[in-house]
Structure formats: C-alpha cells, structure tokens
C-alpha cells in the first residue's frame with residue numbers, strides 16, 4: 001500500500017511495522033548531537049559576550065570557526081582607523097598584521113592541546129594614512145561543559161607608546177653621549193629634526209612621495225637628530241681643532257657617516273642608517289662617503305641634508321659668522337641640483353619661513369636651559 005505523506009512531513013509519519021532505517025537513525029542522532037552542541041556553544045558565546053562587555057578593555061569574541069561574533073566598543077575605537085570590524089572571519093579583517101606562515105603558526109596553536117588552544121603575541125597595524133599601532137594580543141578558548149571549544153576570546157592592548165619609548169630611550173642616550181663630545185652644536189640636532197619633520201609633513205600633504213606617510217614623518221622627527229651620532233667615534237682633537245683640518249683629518253672626519261651606520265644598525269627602521277650614512281651625499285654625486293647620485297640617495301637623507309645645511313649656515317661657528325635667513329635661503333637655492341635635490345629645494349622655497357621660525361624659537365644662546373624648555377613646548381606644537 002502506498003503511504004500518504006504531505007511534502008516535508010516524511011520524517012514525522014512513520015509506520016511502526018516498517019523496519020527501522022539504521023542510517024536514518026544515525027543521522028538523526030548526529031543531527032541532535034550537532035544541534036545540542038551548537039546550542040550549548042551559542043549559550044557559552046552569549047555568556048562570554050555578557051562578560052566581555054567591560055567598557056575598559058578591548059575584547060573580541062570569535063565562534064569556533066574564527067568568525068567574529070562580538071567586539072567591544074573599546075575594540076571598535078582602537079581599530080577605527082585601521083579596519084572595519086564586521087561579523088566576518090577574523091582573518092578576513094586582520095590578515096594584514098600576519099604573514100602567511102604566522103597565520104599557519106597561530107592556527108596550529110589554536111588547535112593544539114599542548115599549546116592550550118591559545119596564542120599571544122604582538123601585532124602591528126598600519127594603513128597608508130595612519131601610524132603603526134602595536135597591540136599585545138591574546139587569544140584564548142572557552143568551552144562548552146568544559147570539553148568542546150565553543151569559541152575564542154581575544155584581548156588587545158595598545159603598547160605602541162611603551163614600545164617606542166623603550167626603543168628610543170637607548171638611542172637617545174647614545175645621542176647624548178655623542179653631544180658631549182661635539183659640544184659646539186647646542187640645539188642643532190633638535191632643530192634639524194624639526195625642519196625635517198616640517199618638510200616631510202608638507203610633502204605628505206601634497207602627496208608628492210608615496211613613501212611618506214605618518215610613520216615616515218614621526219620617524220624622521222626622531223632620527224634626523226641622530227645624523228651625526230657617528231661622531232662619537234671621531235677623535236676629540238679633530239672635532240675640537242680650531243684651525244683647518246688636514247686631508248687625513250678630513251678623511252677621519254668623513255668616517256662619522258659609516259660609524260653612525262654601525263651604531264644605528266640595530267634600529268628597526270632602516271631610515272636611521274640611511275640618514276646617518278647619506279646626509280653628506282650630494283645630488284650631483286660629489287658628496288661622501290659613496291658619491292651616491294640623485295635618487296640613489298635615500299629620500300630621508302636628501303631631506304635631512306637640506307635641514308642640516310640650513311641650520312649649519314645659520315649658526316655662528318668659530319670659523320664663520322652666522323648667515324641671515326635670506327642669505328641662507330639663497331645659498332640653498334644656488335646649490336639646487338648640485339648639493340641638493342632640486343624638487344626638495346622647490347618645496348623648501350615654499351616653506352622656508354617655517355625653518356626661520358624654528359630657528360628663532362630654538363635658537364641657542366647663553367641660556368641653553370631656556371632653549372631646552374622652549375624645545376619641549378615646541379615639540380608639542382609641531
């Protein structure tokens with residue numbers, strides 16, 4: 001006899017005389033287990049979401065398939081300039097801070113009992129228009145009934161400032177040591193940093209060079225001051241010699257570029273070495289130490305060269321009077337395409353009033369303590 005069924009009701013209407021269909025029962029059981037398990041996963045996830053609603057911490061909840069199911073307001077705020085956080089697979093949003101092998105490592109950790117199904121480390125977040133942000137990140141599992149992974153909870157902590165301060169404090173100490181040797185320079189290094197930062201900010205606003213981004217501006221603002229750090233290795237009798245240097249003494253003097261590169265070799269951003277090595281190269285190839293020419297000279301060093309020479313010309317030294325702003329500008333203009341990158345000189349012609357302002361604000365006088373205090377104030381403005 002043909003059984004009467006309504007569409008979609010096949011499973012409910014069952015003739016008890018029919019032999020039980022084992023596969024059907026098995027799959028029914030599987031379905032039930034699966035439903036039960038995803039139900040308890042869902043309950044666990046909801047509990048975790050309630051717990052994660054702490055306004056002071058940046059947290060995120062992923063389900064067991066690494067799909068974002070919740071992110072706290074603090075997380076949204078932390079990453080607002082970096083990612084659009086949505087209910088998508090975690091790696092579709094956060095793939096950029098990982099390299100392929102790191103993602104593999106992380107997945108192995110999250111699936112490994114020995115590693116506690118968890119991972120922690122530092123991630124670097126960056127876009128073309130934002131500064132690099134470093135977060136300490138931890139990913140930990142939570143379970144259904146203590147057995148099966150229901151999902152993961154993530155914590156992010158912004159450690160950028162701490163990281164940069166730690167990194168820079170070591171190099172600042174080296175710079176201070178170099179200054180003790182070359183004590184004729186006053187606030188020269190600081191001013192060179194401000195001019196360089198000013199010019200880089202202008203280039204960034206004009207979108208003139210793709211490599212100039214907020215990181216570049218921030219880094220040159222710290223690293224331009226280190227341009228002569230290699231002088232720590234130059235003998236005192238040469239640095240402090242009142243008269244003209246002999247050719248041999250000049251040769252030793254020029255080595256400060258190479259020495260600076262060695263000193264800064266462990267600095268993570270190669271810009272540090274570029275500036276130390278190439279700030280005496282000339283656009284026409286007549287500079288030192290390697291007679292690099294034109295675009296072969298890194299952009300950061302080409303910027304610092306103009307800043308360094310502007311300041312050196314304005315300073316009164318034992319061997320020269322100070323030049324006025326106008327005299328200095330015309331000297332730099334005259335050396336366009338010879339010593340300096342002509343495109344950068346063109347930019348300098350637009351913004352040189354700012355250089356003059358920096359010079360006047362941070363000018364050395366007999367009360368260098370005053371200048372230092374003004375430098376502190378100025379660093380907050382620029």
Ligand SMILES: [Fe+2]
Nearest residue numbers: 227228279280
């Ligand atoms: Fe130098």
Ligand SMILES: [Fe+2]
Nearest residue numbers: 188227228308
């Ligand atoms: Fe200098």
